[in-house]
Amino acid sequence: MPGPRNKNKKKQNKKDKKSPATSTPSDSALDNVPERAPQTVPPPPEPTDIASETSATPSPLPLHEPEEHVEEACPYPVPTQDAVESPVYPQYLPYPPGEDSSTPPSLLTTPFIYDPGDGPRVKRARAFLSSRFAAPPSVDDPLCAEFADEALAEMLCSVLPEETALILWYNKSRRTSRICPACQRLYRLGDVLPEHLSNGDAEEQKAQNASPFLAKEQELSGLCSPVCFILASYNYPGAIRSTWGRMAEELDDATWDLLDGPGQSAPVDDMGLGMLVKMTRCHDLGLGQLFFPDLDLDSDATCNESDENEGEDRPKEKTKVDDYEDAIVEMRPKDDVVVQMEQLSLEAAVQR
Known part of the structure; x- marks a missing residue:
């Protein structure tokens, strides 16, 4: 059944149909505004167009004529853009053809001679012997001329370590030039050498260099100082005093027993220096008895002439x-x- 509310709604709908549609002033103002066309962004001109436009428009004439500029010739080539961007390589090869680039050049090799402040030292004997720093063999001396044979150097290398053997061969084949087997100091006989353990006392150093045993030991084995001789005879402490600066005929039986013995209970690897001390007590370094044990060396007329005269x-x-x-x-x-x-x-x- 239609109630009062439904009647009111029907009446209100009839009134809305009869009254014309009214518009607000704000809506009418908005309707009168003309619509703008959408703005379109023009595309960027192509490079060809820019070039044609610039060429078409003539450039303005300068107000005054520029001064003539003489371009000087550059002594160096001016790199272009391609040359700057591309890697630059040298025009020469850093290594000879066929040689590996990992091989260091000669300037980077370890030097075979250096000076720590108290005299030049030899680090690699074989490289030193082939250099111009090594003194030539004394061929005018009979004994040095015999030792100058390279076959004797090979014989010594079979008995001693290579460094010690080459140093001993150098000392025996040169009359005055010496290399200390212990500290590798390079010197000449008669030089006043600074002591390794000196306190700067000039008088004490002069007295030690004036010792006849030191001069004799430098001539025999090349050991340049008492410290180096003690280092070389470390395995034979009981024979140090009686062996220093003496030859085989000046040694007694007790000293020879110590040198021929095993040494101390715990021997130290002395790089063949102990054997060098024993070998240098003999004029021929004992090579005759070592390599020719069956040969009677005393039968030579040049040996032991005094013993033969006394034996008559x-x-x-x-x-x-x-x-x-x-x-x-x-x-x-x-x-x-x-x-x-x-x-x-x-x-x-x-x-x-």
């Missing part, structure tokens, strides 16, 4: 060696260690 008046004694009653042995002085070793080897051969 010396009586000969006969000794019985097992079954050989007629074996005659000429007795030599007891301090001749070489002859005693030959007698012991003879007795051992007869007993066999």
Whole structure:
């Protein structure tokens, strides 16, 4: 059933249909504004168009004529844009063809001679011997001329380490030039050398250099100072004092027993310096007995001439060696260690 509310709604709808549509002033103002066309952004001109436009429009004439500028020739080539952007390589090869680039050049190799402040030192003996710093062999001296043979250097290298053997060969084949086997100091006989452990006392240093044993030891083995000799004889502490500056004929049996023994209980690797001290006590470095044990070196007319002259008046004694009653042995002085070793080897051969 239609109620009062529905009646009111019907009446209101009839009134709205009869009244014309009214517009507000604000709406009419907005309707009168003309619509603007959408703005379109023109595309950027192409490079060809810009070039044609610039060429078409003539440039303004200058107010005054510019001064003539003479371009000077540049002594260096001006790099272009392509040359700047591209990598620049040298026009020469840093290494010879066929050589690996990892091989260091000669200037970067370790130097074989240097000076720490107290005299030049030799670090690599073989490189030093092939350089102009090494003194030539003294061929005018008979003994040095015999040692100048390179075959003797190879023989020494088979007995001693290479560095020690080459230094010993250099010292024996040169008359005055020396290399210390212990500290590798390069010097000449007669030079006043600074001591390794000196406190700056000039008088003490002069007294040590004036020692006759030091001058003799420098001539024999090349060891330049008492400190270097003690270092070389470290494994034989009991024979240091009696061996310094002395040859084989000046050593007693007790000293030889110490040198021929095993040394101290815990021997130290001395790079062959102990063997060098023993070898330099002999004039021929003991190479004759080492490489030619069956050769009788005492039978040479140039050796032991004084012993032969004294032996003319010396009586000969006969000794019985097992079954050989007629074996005659000429007795030599007891301090001749070489002859005693030959007698012991003879007795051992007869007993066999």
